[in-house]
Amino acid sequence: MKTILMLTDFSENANHAAKTAAKFVPQLKADLMLYNTYYDHPILPTYAGGPWVVEEFVFQKDESTAQLSQLAIQLKHIMSGISKDDFKPQTDYQCGEGPLGKNMAVIIQERKVGLVVIGSRTDSAIDHVIFGSDTMDVIDHAACPVLVIPPKAEMNKLKKVTLAIAFELADINAISYMTDLGRQLGFELEVVHVSLPEENDDPVKENAVLAHLNTVKQEHITYQEVGGKDVIRRLNKLCKESCSDMLALVHHRDGFLSGLFDRSTTATALDNQAIPLMVIPSDQTNDSK
Structure with missing residues (x-):
């Protein structure tokens, strides 16, 4: 296993899943990659008789990159306290525009991903969607195992x-x-x-x-x-x-x-x-x- 891909939408569930999985990454001798998908469409048609420019979408990529950088620093800190030998996992991050499932499939092939980690959805409607793609879309597009971690689940020691x-x-x-x-x-x-x-x-x-x-x-x-x-x-x-x-x-x-x-x-x-x-x-x- 060369790379573990962690998918995040920066929600509480996603951050919990990433931090939980980071605890066993050093044991798998794998590098870590964070990925977030966004939809960068600044024009929404047919509003008040014409197109509406939504500024928040214009800056979505920069915001995504900044949050990925912050999360990467937190995960590095977690892994540095666990690693007991000379192996130090490399941490990288990337964001992209468009459907999560299809984007993820390309990354799996390019980065030789051996495991995908994602936080599970909750009962709320918005948690059933990760920027337009639900958990089943990820599973259907993954060519490697997908680990779905529910809220509050701990994996400090799998017995x-x-x-x-x-x-x-x-x-x-x-x-x-x-x-x-x-x-x-x-x-x-x-x-x-x-x-x-x-x-x-x-x-x-x-x-x-x-x-x-x-x-x-x-x-x-x-x-x-x-x-x-x-x-x-x-x-x-x-x-x-x-x-x-x-x-x-x-x-x-x-x-x-x-x-x-x-x-x-x-x-x-x-x-x-x-x-x-x-x-x-x-x-x-x-x-x-």
Whole structure:
């Protein structure tokens, strides 16, 4: 993992997510990049019979850059107090005009981003939007895992993480990614297979996933099965009972091979989020590991 990309709109939730994630950046031996998107459209048509020049949009880029600089200084201070070896994460920042999801996708490719961090939305209407792009837009455009951190969640020490799988081939990459992350951050990985009563698993895929799980299974990896129709409710209950600090799942974009954890399931997980959520794209490449 070469770079961790932190998305911010400078809200309280976004700043909390950035500062929380900064605490484990040194352990991942990764550099840090902050990004903010803005809409620089100084002309709003059809106001009082003609166009209306809105001065605040003219200065949006300068304001964004200034706030990114201030946040970068705060994160550097946090990381400097945590780093225990010679590795010193580099911190950079950038802002851009336009849709967040599409802009982010370009940055992920150019900067070899291995993880995206974003603050979760709250129940208020405005928190469901990050300058015109919501959290699902970020997840749908990300070619690497996205960590969504809810308000007040702390990640000072991850002791246990739950990874939900559905016996799809994409689960193999997800298990490898979370296993590597567990080695770096020192958490126990709990792999949970979720089954639905009315569906039968593909035995070929099941054998392939279980075979891979056996090759990486070690002292800090456990496995269990869970069934039921309300997938997210059961997973949230399981995480609470097992004192899991984070839930991870594989996200399948809209398409023919949607799988159990499709877009609607991911959206439901975000709407019922109590602990940090790691969303791993089903088509992630090895570069994001």
